[in-house]
Amino acid sequence: MGKRRLEDALKKIEHPTKVVYRCFELDPSMPRDVDYNIYEKLSQKYGMSIEQAKSNCRNMEKSAKESGLDFRFDTMVLTNTFDAHRLAMFAKDNDLMQAMTERLLRAFYTESKHIGEHQTLIELAVEVGLNRDQVTEMLSSNAYSDAVRADEQEASQYGIRSIPYFLINKKYAITGAQPTETFVQSLHQIIEQDRLNQIESEDGGLNCDESGCELPKK
Template sequence: MGKKRLEDAIKQINHPIEVVYKSFELDPTSDRDIPYNIYEALAKKYGMSIEQAKSNCNNMVQMAKGVGVEFNFDTQILTNTFDAHRLTMFAKTQGLMHEMTERILRAYYTESKHIGDHSTLIELAVEVGLNREEVTKMLASTSMSNEVRADEQEASEYGIRSIPFFLVNKKYAISGAQATEVFVESMNSIIDQDGLSKELTEDGQACDEDGCEIPKR
């Protein structure tokens, strides 16, 4: 949902913007096959009831519909996403990272596919134009693992602990699935005050889970 809102915002911004996806696992310790659903996972993680977890998810479903995104939490298959991240990194080497990321997200949130399963990932990769044999060989190896871990280490150094998280110029951050209007206002403010092509400095500004803080002169 945050990704879609950002994409909608970029269409309204009169400035060239390049979006680069980075790997991030909410729980790197997750098993490939998980014997519980998203509601049980949320209830355990946040100390809430199953009913409250379902209510929160239903709210997300309705918000997602507002931007043309379909979430199906009832049938969502939880899994370890490390191999899915490796696949997106491989797709990046073929110039198809955006397409692969979009396909995996739709498979996970909308189609309830098992994105930890290699056969599923291979079929998704072929759909976006990747070579079946090359993908199969890559997934069977440890290829792209270092690239994924490097992204995760970078996220740790920036103090990123949740998604979605949008880092602009490695300096300014927008946290959470903010409204499209917030993205537009935030990006335009950064462009006006700092310029997206300006040399980076070390004193970055960031946002918390409640929103973003725009730099002031």
Template sequence: MKVEVWSDIACPFCYIGKRKFEQALEQFPHKDQVELVFKSFQLDPNAPKQYDESMDEMLAHKYGISVEQARGMNEQVSAQAHEVGLDYHLDTAVMTNTLDAHRVSHYADTKGKSKEMMERLLSAYFTESKHVGDHDVLASLAAEVGLDADEVKQMLAGDEYEEQVIGDQQEGANLGVQAVPFFVLNRKYAVRGAQPVEAFLGALNQVWEEENPKTKLDVLGPDGAACTDDSCSL
């Protein structure tokens, strides 16, 4: 089974949804046969690399609310993250454009490190308040998951994997991805948002059962007189 996940590194519910999906996958009997693929999505492709305000202030300006109200919103999100074992620090998060972080994710995929890189990027942004738009920071994070820091810096100096990031977003748009996280299972079903673990597990089971119909028949009614190789029951 192939599960494609459209997400953004700066999306708080993407990390929460990722963790909930992983918890569901641990309960799925066929988890070893699930291929997980991360797809790029930028909530704001035009976001600057450097912000002069905090996340609380940015949300206050964006939604026309007070900074205190924005802080309350972030605290609610942090509480949801805590429920799945994540320690958010949105008050000190360093907002940035996520294009380069997504490019690193694509590079990591070519080295078989996509899942490790995505986890490291999300953790760096939401729990460690690292600047995931800074090339030195990205190279350091990549090195932590076993990638060559110098190769990552060289890649980031150009425009490699930018087309792949844009391509993922266009592909998602064609599938109807308008918000993230967005989980696509075998290009047959989709789960939108950070759903409960039970919802993810139910989706996994449903797709598996439909893609792998059982060959053993359900026997209707009580057993009747019948014979086997050994004997006949009367």
């Protein structure tokens, strides 16, 4: 949902941007096959009742629908997503990471597919244009494991503990699935701040803060 709202916000600002996807597992210890559902997982993790977990998910489904997304928590299949992340990194090397990421998210949130199973991942990969044999070989190996872990290590260094998390120019952070207009306002502020920083750098002495800029005192 945060991804979709960011995409909508980027359409509203007149500024060149480049979006880079990074790997992040919410629960690296989760097994590939589990015998509990999302409501039981949330109840156990946050100490809430099953009914409260369901209510929270219903609210998320409603918010998702407002962004043009169809979340279906009742049939969601929880699983370990490490191999899905490896597949996304493989797709990155084939200039298909955005398409692969979008396909994985739709498979998980809307279609209730088991994205921990290799056969499911292979079929999804073929759909976006990746080579079946190459994907099969990659998944049967440890390829891209280091790349996934490197992304997660970098996230840890930035203190990232949850997603969605948007790191801009490695300096500014927007956390959570904020409303589209909040993204727009934040991005405009960041663009302006970077412009002022550039002026300061080129001028060699212009002092800027939140209240504005002034020339240094002689």
